[in-house]
Structures are given as C-alpha cells and as structure tokens.
Amino acid sequence: MRRALAAVAALRRCGPQRRYAHAKCQANNARLSPVPYLQRAAMLNPDKTAVKYGDDISLTYSELMTETRQLASAVSRAGVLPGQVVSVLVPNVPVAITCHFAIPGMGATLHMINTRLDARAVAFQLEHAESKLLIVDCELAGIAKDALEMIEDESKRPHLIQAEDPMHAEWSATDGEELRDFMRTGDPNFELPGAEHEDDAIALSYTSGTTGNPKGVLTHHRGAALNSMSVSITWPLVGGDVKYLWTLPMFHCNGWCLPWAITAVVMNLLLGATEEEKAPVTERMPPRVIQMMTGGAAPPPSVMRELEQELGIRPLSAYGLTEVYGPCTSNLWDDSWDDLEEDERGARLPWQAPSLVHEMYVAEKGGFDAVPADGVTLGEVLLRGNAVMKGYLNNEEATKEAFDQGQWFRTGDMAVQHPGGRVEIKDREKDIIISGGENISSIEVETALHQHEGVLHVAVVALPDPFWGETPVAVIEAKPGAKVSGEDIISHARSILAKFKCPKCPIKDVIFRELPKTATGKIQKHVLRAELLAERTAKTKSNVPQ
Known part of the structure; x- marks a missing residue:
C-alpha cells in the first residue's frame, strides 16, 4: 500500500503533461539551424534565381547549393575543425551569401569582418578570434596583408584566400591562394554535417566599439534560425517573384539574419541594381505605401515625418544590438495612430515592440523591478529569449556582467516604458547626463537640435562642471554653406526643451567640428568625450599662472 501511495504521489508531482511524455528522439526533436533553409530552397526551386549580381551574373538555388557544398568541403579538407573560426572580408558579393551557408554548414564559425575597418582593427579581430582561414576580396587584399603582418606570431596568421570579383576584373589575386582554386579541392556533393548542437556558435561578430574596445559576440544556430523566421514574419518577407534589393552590409550582424531569412522564403536577392531595377519606381509598380526599416540610432522624428x-x-525604426543578432524590436505601426494629430503621430515613431523571439521590459537601474508604464520614468532595457548571444569570446567577466545572475541580458540602454508593452529608447547608460541632480537624455537634446535647419550631424556629451556636476555640450557638424552660431543653437534648444537640458554657454558648450565616427558611421561618443575633456583640461592648465 505504501509503495502504491508513493507511486501516485510521484505521478502527481510530475504534472499531467509529464505522465505520458516520452524522451527526445530524432523523430520529435531536430537541431535548429538556418543552414537547411538553402537545402529546402534548392530542392523545391532548383532553377529559380537565388542571387543576381549586376546584369550578367546570377546563381540559381541549385547552383548556390552546389557552391556551398564545394566550399564547405574545401574548408573541411583545409583542416578547419568544427567550432573554429573562418574569417571573411568581402563586400556584398555572391561569395558572402555562399559563406553564410558553407562555413556554418561544415560546423565552423563564420566571422564577417567590417570592410571599412583599417588594418590594425582587422588584425585585432583575426588574432582575438584565432582565425584559421581568411577569405578576402581582391579589392581589400592590401588591408588584409597589412593586417596579417601586424600579427607577430606567424603561426597565428590565418591562411589567406583571395576572391576575385567578376564585376571588377581590374582587381586580381596577387598573393595567397585564389578562391576558385581553393574550391576545386572541395567535393560538390559534400553532405553538410552542420552543427553538432543547436546552441553551437554559428557566427562571431564584433561590437562597433562606440563605448570602448570591441567585444567578440558569439551567436548560435538556434537563435539564427528562429530570428530568421521572426524577421521574415515581422517585416514581412514574401516569396514568389518578389525581388529584394540588398543595401545592408552582410558584415553587420550577419545582415540582420537576412541572408538566411530571404533563403527561407525563396526570394530573389539582388546585389546591386540591374538596369531593369534602376528604372524609376513609378514605372515598375503601382502607387502604394512603401515601408522602410531603419537601424542604429533612430532618425529624428522630423526626418521620419519628411520621408512619409x-x-x-x-x-x-528598429532597435537592437550585436548581442541579439541585430534588431530585436521594431516600431510596428498601429492603425489607430493614423487618426492622431501629426505631432502625436510623430512622437510614437520611436516606440518599440519586441520581436517574436525576444522578451523585453524596462527595469529600475541595477535591479529587476519594472518601472511604471508612464512614458517618463527612466530605466534600463532588459532582454532575454532564444535570439540572445551565447556570450563574449574569451571574456567571461563581461559575459557574467551582461547576463546578470543568468536571468536577463542587460543592454546598458536607458528607456521609458509605454502602455501596451512598447518601450522608447532614450540613451546609453554611459551617455546619460546628470546636471544639478537631473537626468538629461543626450538623445532627446540631439533630436531637438537636429530640427535646426543648419544642423547636419550632432552629438551631445557630458563634461564636468564645478557647479552643476555635469553640463551638456553639443558638438555640431553644420550643413554645407549654413551659417549657424552657438547663440542660434541655444536659442533653438530653449524653444523646444526645458532650460536645464540645454547647453548653457554658446562658446564653451556649443562646438562646431567634425565628429569622430566608427567604420559604420556611428558617432563615437567616448572618443569625442575624451577629446573634449583633454582639450578643456589643457586649456585650464594654460590659464593657471606660473
């Protein structure tokens, strides 16, 4: 009797869904990865154009699959082991698409390098990633060679493979192995083994370094597969005869997972417009609303209104980070907003809704308690979900700090919570200005200043002040030919913002100069802040009587 009662109790503890459950097996559990998307497309639509590059170069899905198998086989035969890194330094050319399937398809980790980086930055990434192969476009071979020479230990230099661009015959391989010869060593019928586990690394991407040194972000097959599906639904992507004109660099968060997403829905990918696609839009399609997704810092509402x-x-507008495969939110339009006044409608453009594979909320700084959904109280954006990175390569301390107690990913971005689950990004935590005890969003001030007709680019940073603690300093790139003064800027700011949020001195706190930017065009506020602080310190010392 006791045994029977114990068995019943144990059964109850299991819960109803566990009573009849069976163990995972091949029949009910498959590894998630975006690599099979290409295999499916090649099977169902072998003769459909997958990639078109200019007017004369195109690949069908069948041909793309063959090239993928051959490159994956060649990489494997070159001695690259599963989990090791293969680096790729190419612009948006067909081989970039092939690499997105071939390298993860044989189990290695794909490292797409920003084509705008200098040799020193490339060398840092290659050495930090311990890359085994470097596939480089001939146009960028000079940077690659300089980068390799900067790696002092020759045994740590990856093997160089140069890819010729068929549209630019003037660039040819001058050193290292040629990609076509390298691929001939591969088997076009090679079966892609893929990752051993779905949480194995699929890609390595480096942060842009806008707040410090770049970190290597490892993403996994499961996240890439699910995020690709999420992207194709949210934006949305459709198959059929629809053509996708590619503008996003594939080195940027693996093109936001679009190389995999577009293949999943079997679209025609255009790398550069053909003569047909260069025709005016009005000649090729009936009038309709065109949707455009923007990433990075959200455009000022004034610019977004002009577009519409x-x-x-x-x-x-989309918000995201390298650590979450690019965009993890989007400003999904609510049809009820169409009836709002223009200013109210514009104010909702930065409101962000989470993607299908991310959870998100705004928490009190340093804690987990949610801030009120009042659109005013500032907190930190926390994220979790299947499309969050594995962690930072060779940086356990930074990974632990980002995954606070293993519960949520701390973004370091400050935001307010609006009703209905939408958030509005206000600033990076490091860029919040505390002046006289008040929090000032640098983005809010930048948005206001950007509305001035003479302002092209603007960045607002905090500098120490003996009375206020910190004061906002605006650094401005004026539009060509525009005549703008510090007094004009402060007067304009005060017409929009509370006085305490505005720069105070037209000479000291409004500066006209070129802004430091990353290779992707993002303003480097940490560099700007350091430059201004050094200049102000030097000026103060020079004014001290000797």
Missing part, C-alpha cells in the same frame, strides 16, 4: 509626407515612405 514627401516621399510616401513609412519609416519603421
């Missing part, structure tokens, strides 16, 4: 009113483009 003058060009008929409805901009959707």
